[in-house]
Amino acid sequence: MRRLLVGLCWIVVPWYLLSLFVGSRVLPFPHAVAIRFATLVPEVLLPHAAASLLRVLASLLVASAVAIPLGLAMGRIRAFDRVLAPAAYLLYPVPKIALLPILLLLLGTGDVSRVGLLALVLVFQLLLAVRDGARDVDAHYLISLDSLGATKVDHLRYCVWPLVLPRLLTAMRIGSATALAVLFFAETFFTRYGLGYFIMDSWMKLSYLDMYAGIVAMSLLGFAMFAAIDRVERRVGRWQS
Numbered sequence: 107m108r109r110l111l112v113g114l115c116w117i118v119v120p121w122y123l124l125s126l127f128v129g130s131r132v133l134p135f136p137h138a139v140a141i142r143f144a145t146l147v148p149e150v151l152l153p154h155a156a157a158s159l160l161r162v163l164a165s166l167l168v169a170s171a172v173a174i175p176l177g178l179a180m181g182r183i184r185a186f187d188r189v190l191a192p193a194a195y196l197l198y199p200v201p202k203i204a205l206l207p208i209l210l211l212l213l214g215t216g217d218v219s220r221v222g223l224l225a226l227v228l229v230f231q232l233l234l235a236v237r238d239g240a241r242d243v244d245a246h247y248l249i250s251l252d253s254l255g256a257t258k259v260d261h262l263r264y265c266v267w268p269l270v271l272p273r274l275l276t277a278m279r280i281g282s283a284t285a286l287a288v289l290f291f292a293e294t295f296f297t298r299y300g301l302g303y304f305i306m307d308s309w310m311k312l313s314y315l316d317m318y319a320g321i322v323a324m325s326l327l328g329f330a331m332f333a334a335i336d337r338v339e340r341r342v343g344r345w346q347s
Contacts, residue, residue, distance in 0.1 A: 134315055143319040150304075151323045157299040159327060161217060162285050165224030166278065172225075173232035174274070180233075181240025182266065191237075198230040203288055206295070215296035220289065227288050228281040235277035239270035275339045282331045286324060301327065 118136050125135045143151070180187040206223055213219040247265045248256075256264070293302030301324045308316035 131314055134318060139315060139318040139322060142315040143322050146316065146319050147323075151301075151319065154299055154301050154304045154320070155323050155327055157297075158286075158289060158293065158301045158324070159331075161220050161289060161293075161300070162224060162282060162331070164217075164221045165228055165285060166282065168221065168225040169228035169232055169281075170274075170278075173229050174236055177233045177236025178240050178262070178266065178270070180237040181243075181270075187237065187241075194230060194233060198234070202226045203291055206292060210295070217297075220292045220297075223292055224285045224289060227285050228278075231277045231281040231284070232274060235273040236270050239273040240266050243269055271342060272339065275335055279332055279335045282335070283328055286328050286331075290324065 121136050125133050176190065180190055202223060205226065206219070209219040209222050213222055243266050248261055251260055251265060289300070290302035290305070293300035294306045297303055301320055305317055305320035305324070308314070308320060
């Protein structure tokens, strides 16, 4: 809690100073935004935040379903890695947001195209994290398991997966922030729900307090996702400490 308060001070104090310096309704004071945020949360911001959260969670599930098995196979089977790694390296740097028009044409203007875009953003980060974690398993661990009569499934369960999981969760933490940034842009097209839509709609209406309240909501959504992933990591990775 103390660290959270210190972090808030590093944000709020410069914000106050900048608001005083600018002296314009374009940059309202933090307390005014907080009051407006509290007013909008129950009936306005919660539906928009829920829509954004569901899209991110759906994309995480889709990306994980693809990246985890492929990453494990690439990390443990060299022939598989030689085939797929070049394609992953070529596609990873491509800005996925540039594919949004294609996805809208192929998948329609509904949430499927947005989830597909976010899944494309996430899948390569998760894939390479899982692949690198599975590849870096020390052979001595596997030999020790073999001496106890372990099978390939035991290798995966007791050795490979525990070493992969921390990297996977780190990639999820980083990827979720990237996904939120991409989602902000994706929600400005063909939808009336989502924090990205709400922020841009408020900006176009010159409702600056609403706009900043939406930005705060998106920040809190990202914070909540980070905190949830940290909590999962503490529960499933106790052996690390």
